[in-house]
Amino acid sequence: MYKILKKRDLNESNVLMEIEAPRVVKKALPGQFVILRVDENGERIPLTIAGVDHETGGVRVIFQKVGYSTTLLGEKNEGDYICDFAGPLGKPTDFEDFKKVIVVGGGLGCAIAYPIAKALFDKGVEVDLVVGFKTKDLIILEDEMKEAATRLHIMTDDGSYGKKGFTTDGLDAVLAEDPNYDAVFVFGPPIMMKFIAQVTKKYGVKTIVSMNPIMIDGTGMCGGCRITVGGETKFACVDGPDFDGHLVDWDEFMRRSAMYKEQEAEAMAKHKCRMEGMS
């Protein structure tokens, strides 16, 4: 059993948790992920590591209460336990010897964009952090992100905070001014990553995307997480999760990500029914 050391609601649907897993803390590097199960009947859900606390032995994850299992996790509180927590999995992000980069985060993707930006920034890399949210109320980690970048560009879809527009607009503006960046790192929903990759292609800037497909074991065993990169099939769990955004077959990726949509909606409806029945 793994103890929830800390829980913080970042907004209505996004939750930050620190879960006690000292073995994971010891080895975790930016870009890697964990797989957890909430309870005995739970499914294995992959979440990217959003940070670690070497003192408490806690691993930070940030998730959106969007499906049945994440909703269940979100109902847990500090001091509660979850059943399983395994990691670190996947390859760490390769920072090569970049000097000047852009990190893009969309919505919940900022949970990962932030620690990556911070790791680079702390190494002395010049970092532009371009983040986007639907609206002002959904902004997360603003204070933290300010400390993790040379320049922070906040975008909102409705213009309620920062500049109005999508992350693609924000990125395009940065690159239009100066296309001489070594790399762009992208964290966010698949559709956003697809369009970001189109923008960076226009400017010819290397683009690294963090893929988060459906998976079970996270060790290369099931092959459920396969994606096509440059015409070749890759397993995101062991070959990734980072890939060249210009080579990913985005349409296939989005199709595969939606594979269990109906089943997930059913499970969610059942859960809501039970919860309402209880109250």
Add this chain to the structure above:
Amino acid sequence: MAERNMSPNKTPIPEQDPQVRNKNFDEVALGYTEEMAVSEAARCLQCKNRPCVAGCPVNVQIPEFINLIANRDFAGAYKKIKETNSLPAVCGRVCPQETQCEAKCIRGIKGDSVGIGRLERFAADWAMKNLDEKAEMPKRNGHKVAVLGAGPAGLTCAGDLAMLGYDVTIFEAFHKGGGVLVYGIPEFRLPKAIVQAEIDKLGEIGVKLETNILAGKVISIPELFEEEGFDAIFIGTGAGLPMFMHIPGENYNGVFSANEYLTRTNLMKAYSEEAATPMIRFKKVAVVGGGNVAMDSARCAQRLGADTVYIVYRRSMEEMPARQEEVHHAIEEGIVFNILTNPTQIIGDDKGYVKGIECIKMELGEPDASGRRRPIPIEGSEFVLDVDAVIMALGTNPNPIISDNTPDLEVNKKGCILADEETGATSIPGVFAGGDIVTGAATVILAMGAGKVAATAIDKYIQEKK
């Protein structure tokens, strides 16, 4: 001693009716009653030269335990098996006895061999139901051994070492121990409660199981020695990487590796209402391959509500690597066999879900390197099977996580760890390996045999080092 039973036929084992069982996940074979077991045991001739024992990778004292059953000493029979086999209830169900112990049985020359597997299962099940004594904790010798992977090889090695007094910790990547016994082999062939009971018994003799630990990544081999104080390490991490055909359409929604399909179904219990792991209830399923894993996948698909399940296999029935019993069960349950047929592409609909699989007819030519006749495509014989799911059961490769993270560990071209056949010793002193990670995908019992060999060698290694 009961009178010898000279019937040429094996006592049949009661089974669930095929048309009932193909809709549930309960065990297919129900097991012998005491009377059936005693009667079958009386078929054993108690040969002096014991050819059956030579056919057993873990050296079960077969005539002895059968004699105890014939004399109704069921507890004694169980203990006799346990002397050399740490997982009798598992082996009695999933060992390919027909190519091992039973293949060597003298009774098999004229008629059926003695039902050794069925008797082993009987003894183990009888003990589970009737014996309540906890195993005695062996006296500790003060040495620690780490076992990586809680599959058949690891469990056997851990059990044998614990009996010798070692303080054994098994590190398992999944959230549950058992390896292929829990993620791969379906409930209806090997109930998970039985696997768990065998693992619990290891706990009684002091074996510790740490789950959610991906060895090689979370803890390295040097760290196990230097930081955690282990005296030796056994690697039994198996052959977990699924193979695909690399034909067009393999990434459509509804194409699975058998590993994924079976893991969802078995380990994650997607067949039950309570489990959160989703599974689409496909109506027409094609399973590609002819091994036991293909049979398991097909029979799971049928039980999950498919109307039609096809096996698509490129050679003929004769070359099929699955156990005869499994093929027979699959046919009884209504699985349709498309033999001499090979997929050429998978066809998807406009939303990217599978809607068919295009295959080509094959004919057999001259024998190939495996000694089996090589299948050759018949030009122009392509046809389409309408299906909404395809399961690829083509075999697996060794898991590279430990070898990738352990540069000194020597592997062959296929990624199998190089280990001495007699001892399991690898290129790193104190590190031993066995099971599928060494041989490539093979059987449960061969992995258990390797775990056993390594346990003996690890004991010798540690005792000599002192």
